[in-house]
Amino acid sequence: MHQTRRPDCMPRGLDETRMATETASWIERFEGLKRLPEDLKQALVAGSQIVSVPAGTQVFEPGQSADALLLLLEGTVRVQQKSDTGREVFLYRVHAGESCVLTTACMLAFEDYSADGIAETDVRAVAIPRATFDDLAGRSSLFREFIFKAYSRRITDLFTLIDHIVFQRMDVRLAARLLELADETNVVHATHQALGTELGTAREVISRTLAEFQRRGWVEQARGEVRLVGRSAIERLARSAGER
Amino acid sequence: MHQTRRPDCMPRGLDETRMATETASWIERFEGLKRLPEDLKQALVAGSQIVSVPAGTQVFEPGQSADALLLLLEGTVRVQQKSDTGREVFLYRVHAGESCVLTTACMLAFEDYSADGIAETDVRAVAIPRATFDDLAGRSSLFREFIFKAYSRRITDLFTLIDHIVFQRMDVRLAARLLELADETNVVHATHQALGTELGTAREVISRTLAEFQRRGWVEQARGEVRLVGRSAIERLARSAGER
DNA sequence: GGCCCTCGGTGACATGGTCACCAAAGCCGG
DNA sequence: CCGGCTTTGGTGACCATGTCACCGAGGGCC
Numbered sequence: 001m002h003q004t005r006r007p008d009c010m011p012r013g014l015d016e017t018r019m020a021t022e023t024a025s026w027i028e029r030f031e032g033l034k035r036l037p038e039d040l041k042q043a044l045v046a047g048s049q050i051v052s053v054p055a056g057t058q059v060f061e062p063g064q065s066a067d068a069l070l071l072l073l074e075g076t077v078r079v080q081q082k083s084d085t086g087r088e089v090f091l092y093r094v095h096a097g098e099s100c101v102l103t104t105a106c107m108l109a110f111e112d113y114s115a116d117g118i119a120e121t122d123v124r125a126v127a128i129p130r131a132t133f134d135d136l137a138g139r140s141s142l143f144r145e146f147i148f149k150a151y152s153r154r155i156t157d158l159f160t161l162i163d164h165i166v167f168q169r170m171d172v173r174l175a176a177r178l179l180e181l182a183d184e185t186n187v188v189h190a191t192h193q194a195l196g197t198e199l200g201t202a203r204e205v206i207s208r209t210l211a212e213f214q215r216r217g218w219v220e221q222a223r224g225e226v227r228l229v230g231r232s233a234i235e236r237l238a239r240s241a242g243e244r
Numbered sequence: 245m246h247q248t249r250r251p252d253c254m255p256r257g258l259d260e261t262r263m264a265t266e267t268a269s270w271i272e273r274f275e276g277l278k279r280l281p282e283d284l285k286q287a288l289v290a291g292s293q294i295v296s297v298p299a300g301t302q303v304f305e306p307g308q309s310a311d312a313l314l315l316l317l318e319g320t321v322r323v324q325q326k327s328d329t330g331r332e333v334f335l336y337r338v339h340a341g342e343s344c345v346l347t348t349a350c351m352l353a354f355e356d357y358s359a360d361g362i363a364e365t366d367v368r369a370v371a372i373p374r375a376t377f378d379d380l381a382g383r384s385s386l387f388r389e390f391i392f393k394a395y396s397r398r399i400t401d402l403f404t405l406i407d408h409i410v411f412q413r414m415d416v417r418l419a420a421r422l423l424e425l426a427d428e429t430n431v432v433h434a435t436h437q438a439l440g441t442e443l444g445t446a447r448e449v450i451s452r453t454l455a456e457f458q459r460r461g462w463v464e465q466a467r468g469e470v471r472l473v474g475r476s477a478i479e480r481l482a483r484s485a486g487e488r
Numbered sequence: 489g490g491c492c493c494t495c496g497g498t499g500a501c502a503t504g505g506t507c508a509c510c511a512a513a514g515c516c517g518g
Numbered sequence: 519c520c521g522g523c524t525t526t527g528g529t530g531a532c533c534a535t536g537t538c539a540c541c542g543a544g545g546g547c548c
Contacts, residue, residue: 081403081406081407083407083410083411087411089403089406089407089410091403105392105393105395105396105399114403114404115403134385134388137388138383138385138388139382141382144378144381144382148348148349149349151349151395152349155346155349155399155402156358158402158406159325159333159358159359160358161406162325162333162335162402162405162406162409163325163327163333165406165409165410166327166333166444167327167333169534169535170535171534191494191495191496192495193494193495193496200410201535201536202536203495203496204496204497204498204536204537204538205535207495207496207498208497208498208535221496223494223495223496223544224494413503413504414503414504435525435526435527436527437525437526437527445504445505446505446506447526447527448506448507448527448529449503450527451526451527451528452504452528452529454527455527455528465527467512467513467525467526467527468525468526
């Protein structure tokens, strides 16, 4: 992957105990890996690297065989697919504490990944190379469970994404997305175009819908940002999934 | 799973060589398993069962933790998801020679599968129970590769499904589906309602679109079936993906 | 100030989804 | 065979969404 480099946090020369305590710390941040036996934890830490990626970097892309599994420590990665038609479909977002696990399919299958991932913020992540991944997968049932659990969650997400695309009204989906994207001061920093891309719709639709929200006094708008005023009303709409 | 029973084809009392030759035969039908070493093939065969399922059976369903991986020998299984809204989304179809691999995520993750599978025809399949699956996954890198390759293909399919739903015109999608479903005499046996469900749209839309196809002389219709007359025109439309 | 690019607004139109309702074709019991 | 029921498909009205063309405001930059 881009920007891989020797991890700063694992200099040579430290004694074994120290190293384990120091570098194993990130393992504790992944629920499914905590319970690994000590020797496997050390194998995992020794066989992987911590990488830093600046915002905007293409973390992986189609046509490039994935060669490492990323576990995100900080930041977010947006995963989308370039359509045959040139347009882009937003698929999901990987947050800190999660893994770009769908790449593993391609990693072990030696097949190309058909989606691409972009660092939305500066990202710190653990990169587990193919060899280490395969080694751990062979040695530990717990590790396999960790991987498959991550898969399971992603696939379930994809299913509900499809469900929403097919059956959910745009205003409901937009309301939900606004709530997800709002910062602690209830402001969403995104252009109508960006919101449209995330929801797989056109900018005009976002504009119209937001105008309607504004008319109802739910939001206020400024160039490049949306301020949620009537948050409870928006939540009510977002929760009204399936009532049509 | 429903209908699991002792495989008829593996009676006790045969000598080892005979048994291996006899029962290992199905393994050869799965490209990725052919190259397994002999001992693992035998472990796989010994640890799994051949099951038969009549058409219409619900093979797996949400709320039921999957406990076996199915490799299809004959027949097809339709995988769909019950929407929150009660409606159903067709996700994909598993054919002979493929696996219901997405259930494995839930099998190893001990999580519920959110989609359900229905046997469209009578189905014969190999059921690999969780224990055998985990054993093989731990012992063989090749087996893991087989699993992840299957994953990779399914996930890629899901991605293109999303892509089509979002960006593809209904008439193009319908044309493509008709070609997929047509038998050797160019007849599709399906009601408008069934076609609508597969494509995630309403019966009325299918009716209108087929009426238009008929007006152009591309198809003829009878109750419950569509006969493709101008196959080449339909193919041209189906291939026109992305030209809008 | 003048240029240019991004962001957003708007009207007209095409496509697709929903609803209500109808008619024709098979099915089945009597 | 009749009559009623169910399944299948047809249709018009209407709403939601996507597309296209075009415009104007804001803001950066020379």
